[in-house]
Each structure stands twice: as structure tokens, then as C-alpha cells.
Amino acid sequence: MTETSPGYKTDAAAETQIFAPRGDGADCQPSLARARQARKSGAIAAQLRGPVRMNFASDNGAGVAPPILDAIRASSRVNAPAYGADEFTARAAARISEIFERQAAVFLVATGTGANALSLAALTAPWQAVFCHEEAHVIDDECGAPEFFTAGAKVVGVAGRDGKIQPAGLAEMLARYPIGQAKTSQPGALSLSQATEAGTAYRPDEIAALAAVARQAGMGVHMDGARFANVVAATGASPAALTWRAGVDVLSLGATKNGALACEAVIVFDPAKAAAMQYQRKRAGQTLSKGRFLGAQMEAWLAGDLWLQLARQANNAARRLAQGLAAAPGLRLAFPVEANEVFVVAPDATLAGWRAAGAKFYDWSTRSARPDLAPGAGETMARLVTSFETSDAEVDALLALAKTP
Numbered sequence: 001m002t003e004t005s006p007g008y009k010t011d012a013a014a015e016t017q018i019f020a021p022r023g024d025g026a027d028c029q030p031s032l033a034r035a036r037q038a039r040k041s042g043a044i045a046a047q048l049r050g051p052v053r054m055n056f057a058s059d060n061g062a063g064v065a066p067p068i069l070d071a072i073r074a075s076s077r078v079n080a081p082a083y084g085a086d087e088f089t090a091r092a093a094a095r096i097s098e099i100f101e102r103q104a105a106v107f108l109v110a111t112g113t114g115a116n117a118l119s120l121a122a123l124t125a126p127w128q129a130v131f132c133h134e135e136a137h138v139i140d141d142e143c144g145a146p147e148f149f150t151a152g153a154k155v156v157g158v159a160g161r162d163g164k165i166q167p168a169g170l171a172e173m174l175a176r177y178p179i180g181q182a183k184t185s186q187p188g189a190l191s192l193s194q195a196t197e198a199g200t201a202y203r204p205d206e207i208a209a210l211a212a213v214a215r216q217a218g219m220g221v222h223m224d225g226a227r228f229a230n231v232v233a234a235t236g237a238s239p240a241a242l243t244w245r246a247g248v249d250v251l252s253l254g255a256t257k258n259g260a261l262a263c264e265a266v267i268v269f270d271p272a273k274a275a276a277m278q279y280q281r282k283r284a285g286q287t288l289s290k291g292r293f294l295g296a297q298m299e300a301w302l303a304g305d306l307w308l309q310l311a312r313q314a315n316n317a318a319r320r321l322a323q324g325l326a327a328a329p330g331l332r333l334a335f336p337v338e339a340n341e342v343f344v345v346a347p348d349a350t351l352a353g354w355r356a357a358g359a360k361f362y363d364w365s366t367r368s369a370r371p372d373l374a375p376g377a378g379e380t381m382a383r384l385v386t387s388f389e390t391s392d393a394e395v396d397a398l399l400a401l402a403k404t405p
Ligand SMILES: Cc1ncc(COP(=O)(O)O)c(C=O)c1O
Pocket: 111, 112, 113, 114, 116, 137, 193, 196, 197, 224, 226, 227, 256
């Protein structure tokens, strides 16, 4: 459970929300369409008040944090050089180097898949293999983009409990890919998801142990940091300790799930290894002509500690949700809750009831849970994701349902 997870840091100050949630989502619609719709139904008041939403489907469902929207608007008022040669992008890159305590090469892109595939292309030749957890986003959810961008590298899944690869598991899999054997893909890169697809977090010593195995096989290390901010906020470990100091060569740093509109950074900690990246990014269609809008998003996200405030808010909602669900009758958590995702195992009828009451979430299938925690007959695992917009009322509404057997 969250509170007993090693290194999990609570932050009382962050218990209060810094951005008001958007109610039932009616206010997301364009105002004209909304007004028409409301007039049609004659239910303006009801629509404005709305029921409490219980949207735990994805942190991608959240909107854009107001300071980031403001920054986009402000950057729109200037006529900026194209293709990332603008002042916003330069300041965002400088801030990243400051936060990571190292002069890094930074390439902004619009999607997490693009960031991951480009990162892996920087580390891997076509005849090599990328080793990742068997349920990683790069192997399951990117439609072969890593294979495509690396011009054909093989992506190999490694099993591991709680979404994490273990050094022994990695070594065992590497033994099947002997160095110098011409008929076998050669070790190219290790890719770690942070947070993992099970909502758990690798600690710096765990990363260092895996990176040591990777190095021995001559591999580089990539980190898919789509939820990196959540891990920094949850563990209190420094960005440097969680990356290059532990042996990470390239990080995909995700801002989109945590308040940006669409912005991720490929961070190459040894700029000498980034020589080809500007060409690779252009070939991948990820060099935005109006790149200043990426720069403005990243600069605003990292200004002060906005990125960590947003992540803390999402983490706190997940922690509260997890504590309540763990205490509810007939429910159990499948994984330690260490970021902004809660995986709960519940009777099928319970989940059907939550859905009937309006809750949004996905059923989840995984081989990564401990056998005693995995779903049994008549049970399903559900994934509940919180974001910086998740309100206390949303969490309370689901917990009220959960307490009713
Ligand atoms: C672990 C992980 N990595 C990367 C991504 C980014 O993917 P996208 O290309 O949808 O931005 C996601 C998004 O769901 C993710 O969960």
C-alpha cells in the first residue's frame, strides 16, 4: 500500500487542489454548442451543476493546466523563428539541464510514442534488440513505432512482478541473445517505464542495478518517463538520481499527461550521442514548424515547480482512492500505489455497479500481479487513473460506492 511503500513522500501542503476541477465535463464543450444543447434540453441549470463525474479512465482525459494555456497564448503573440529555433524552446532546454543538473541535448516532440521511438532510435541499430518489460508501452501500445523508427530493431519483453524488470530476469533474457552470434539480434538498449505500467516506481538503486546488467551487455539505457513527474513527486528522489546518475542515457520526459497540451522531451544526457537526433526527429515528422508552442508548454510546465505540484495533486488523489478501496469490503489492490494509478481487483458485479453509477475506468489484464492478488473467478482487475484535475468529490463518490457492498 501507498503509505508503506519505501520512499513514498506525502506532502500535506499539496492536499489542497491548486486548480479547480472541471465538474462533469460539460464545460469542456465549445460554448456555442453547449448553449444550443442546453437550450434544446431545457436543462441549463442541471447541466451546469451536473453530477459528480468519476472519470478514472486516463490522465490523458485531463485538460491543460491554466498556466500552460496562458503560456501558449502569450507565445502566440510573438513572431518566432520556426522549427524550434525560438527563445521559448531555448529556455525550456536550459531549464531541463538545470533540473537534471547536467548539460543535456533536448529535443521537444508532440507525442510520447514519438519520444520513445526516437529515443530508442538514438540507442539502437536495426540488427539490435530493445529489452523492456513484457507489458511496456513500447512493446504493446505503440503500433510498432520503436521497430519502425529504429529501422527494424527487435523489441523483446521481459517478465517481472509489479510492472518491473528484475536484474536476474534481464540477465536471463540476455543469455538468449549472445553477443557476436550472427543469427541473433544483438543487445541494443534497455527501456524502463517510469512510472511502470503497473503504477509502480523504480528506485535509483533498482535502476542502477538494471543499468549495470545493460552496460555489461554493451547496451544503452532508455527511460519512458511518460509519468516521470509523478515518480519525482512521489519518491522525492532527484531527477538526476532517477536518470543519468543511475545509468540512464536517454529519457522521454512526458508533460502531456501532467498538464501540457501535447509536449514531451527527448533528453540525451550525453550530447555527443545526440548528433543524429535532429535529422531523426525531422524524418519522424516530429519537428514542429511552430516549435515555439512546444517550447512554451515545456517552459511553463517546468517553471517554479508547477510540474511537481500537478503530479502531487494526481498522486494524492490516487493515494486517497487507494486507501479507501483497500479498506472497502471485497476489494484488494493488485500493486503498490506509487504514482497516479490504482489497480483494484473487485467482483465483476461491483465493477458493473460502479459503471452503472457513471464511473469511467478500464478493465485491466496483466501477468505482472502477485498470484494471490490477481483476479480469481468472478473477479476483474480495474485500472483507475487520477490526474491533476481529479477532485476530492470524484474520489469520495467512488469510495462511497465502494463502501456499499
Ligand atoms: C507508459 C506510457 N508511455 C508513453 C505514453 C505516451 O503515448 P502517446 O503517444 O499516446 O503520447 C503513454 C500514454 O499512454 C504511456 O502510458
